[in-house]
Amino acid sequence: MTSILLVAERDEQGEINQSTLQAIAAANGLLDAVVTVAISGEAPASASALAVEKIVTLAVVSIADEGIYDQATAEISALVESTSPEVVIFSKSDFGSIVGARLAFRSDSAFAADCIEISNDGGDGVSVTRPVYGGSALAEFEIASKPAIVTLRAGSYEAGNETGSPSIEAFDSGASVEQAASVTGTVAEARDGVRLEDANFVVSGGRGLGGPEPFSVLTDLANALGGAVGASRAACDAGWIDHSHQVGLTGKSVSPDVYIAVGISGASQHMAGCSSSRAIVAINKDADSNIFKEARFGIVGDWEKVLPSFLATVRELKA
Amino acid sequence: MGIGITELTVRIVVLAKQVPDPETPPSQFKIDESTNTVIPPNGVPPVVNGFDLTAVEAALLLRDSGADVEITVMSVGSDFVMDAMKKPLAMGADRLVLVDDSGLDNIDSAVTVRVLAAAIEKDGPYDLILGGRQASDWDQAHVTLGLSEVLGLPLVSLVQKLELNGDSVSLQRVIPDGYQTITAPLPSVLTITNELGEPRYPNLRGIMQASRKKPEIFSLADLGISSDDLVPKLELKKLYIPESNKQVELIEGEDEADSGKKLALRLREEKLI
Numbered sequence: 001m002t003s004i005l006l007v008a009e010r011d012e013q014g015e016i017n018q019s020t021l022q023a024i025a026a027a028n029g030l031l032d033a034v035v036t037v038a039i040s041g042e043a044p045a046s047a048s049a050l051a052v053e054k055i056v057t058l059a060v061v062s063i064a065d066e067g068i069y070d071q072a073t074a075e076i077s078a079l080v081e082s083t084s085p086e087v088v089i090f091s092k093s094d095f096g097s098i099v100g101a102r103l104a105f106r107s108d109s110a111f112a113a114d115c116i117e118i119s120n121d122g123g124d125g126v127s128v129t130r131p132v133y134g135g136s137a138l139a140e141f142e143i144a145s146k147p148a149i150v151t152l153r154a155g156s157y158e159a160g161n162e163t164g165s166p167s168i169e170a171f172d173s174g175a176s177v178e179q180a181a182s183v184t185g186t187v188a189e190a191r192d193g194v195r196l197e198d199a200n201f202v203v204s205g206g207r208g209l210g211g212p213e214p215f216s217v218l219t220d221l222a223n224a225l226g227g228a229v230g231a232s233r234a235a236c237d238a239g240w241i242d243h244s245h246q247v248g249l250t251g252k253s254v255s256p257d258v259y260i261a262v263g264i265s266g267a268s269q270h271m272a273g274c275s276s277s278r279a280i281v282a283i284n285k286d287a288d289s290n291i292f293k294e295a296r297f298g299i300v301g302d303w304e305k306v307l308p309s310f311l312a313t314v315r316e317l318k319a
Numbered sequence: 320m321g322i323g324i325t326e327l328t329v330r331i332v333v334l335a336k337q338v339p340d341p342e343t344p345p346s347q348f349k350i351d352e353s354t355n356t357v358i359p360p361n362g363v364p365p366v367v368n369g370f371d372l373t374a375v376e377a378a379l380l381l382r383d384s385g386a387d388v389e390i391t392v393m394s395v396g397s398d399f400v401m402d403a404m405k406k407p408l409a410m411g412a413d414r415l416v417l418v419d420d421s422g423l424d425n426i427d428s429a430v431t432v433r434v435l436a437a438a439i440e441k442d443g444p445y446d447l448i449l450g451g452r453q454a455s456d457w458d459q460a461h462v463t464l465g466l467s468e469v470l471g472l473p474l475v476s477l478v479q480k481l482e483l484n485g486d487s488v489s490l491q492r493v494i495p496d497g498y499q500t501i502t503a504p505l506p507s508v509l510t511i512t513n514e515l516g517e518p519r520y521p522n523l524r525g526i527m528q529a530s531r532k533k534p535e536i537f538s539l540a541d542l543g544i545s546s547d548d549l550v551p552k553l554e555l556k557k558l559y560i561p562e563s564n565k566q567v568e569l570i571e572g573e574d575e576a577d578s579g580k581k582l583a584l585r586l587r588e589e590k591l592i
Contacts, residue, residue, distance in 0.1 A: 066499075104465070105429075105464070142553075143554075279591055314583050
């Protein structure tokens, strides 16, 4: 038997989010898996049909803890201490990355971040695979100590269709946490059009654009397609476009139907944020650039000459 | 404490890691699968992790704003290349502290955190501990987070802006659609994100000053740690380059404008637009 604690997260509607459903599929793939899902606050109705053994509801943490996660870490540490799971799984989200790491170092446990695969059929321990060197390589690790604490990259597993009838119980550590750092406010940045993460079309620009002005052409194309504008880290760091547009390992992850990369070399750090797109389209002057190894369609050429006719034809097709 | 350091000086330590140059072209990125190590590409020297240089920049911006700060850069490892490790000094940091020991070959992040914590306790106390958001080699992003737990200090991650106010620090923390404003006490542990801005280029004066500075070196023995005590929690079994079997379909028209038109028509044919 492998006892697994899976820390769930919610989407904007309060339902169990997609990454958590994928993590449940990963957990159920372990040998003789017995899965407990921990969720903060009252479990949503859909949770009662999850294909897991048990659901544990945790006391709701305060808004001031959001982003700091002192209370969340204390609560989940107490739950791990009292239930001694062999594996603890988080999504590789802001929450999971921070709480997972803090839990591991607080309890002197092994931690593997951003895993794309987890298994335990090869011996005593748990085996995980994670991308390293910005995605240029994969590393397979064995974790012998218990618990093994991991975060899973979204999209690494497909959510399953199985259902179950888990028992539901509440857990409250009773611990009171004195928070040293506190959130005093939240500033939402203005955004026009579709959210980058939700867009079906993303038009991204990189170093090859040479300056900030060409992003207006990319914006025209994104508008014609009903999509959003993205960028490589190089373009953002150069100040050509705001960092909120950055796609990649340290930016946003997108999975549109079509990802159009203009003047982007396709470094693995960038591809980590867009490789799950349905089709990648590359426009780049350099035929040897890495983006052509990742793209489904490509044009070797000068974007300044390619884009106007591409945009005009898109407008005609959409008219 | 160094010369000119008073009780009012805010002592900052910035964690820095030596990594293979992430700008190495993918064609030159190779792995020795018998030892599970990256083969250093010919003529491409290692660099300080770029995200850590952003953390150095954050400390320098505090100085630029008029704060009395002392900036120490700290790293653990072996085989340090001094030309690389001195870059933060050339940018304007005051000191470089290296825990340099052959017992620190191929360590995991659990060991790194333990050694850093011991070095910080020996060299400190510090008011701020800054780290980059992640390292460009193992992309783990948790050494700084783990350090806050081991040292028992408050943690704020993904900081894009910071301002000292007496015994606290006002922060902006990046979230997907904007940022949070956060107040943290001193001492605290912060991870700095690249939204802060690009690290400055060293000027000639900085490079000259850095060349005259010597790193202060600790061995594991200096920290009272035996290398036998440093047991990694993650055992690397296999390191390899994933195979890509994607085949690009190149669109070629009579000229580039024609290619653009053909591309749109091809995407429509595939019902993608």
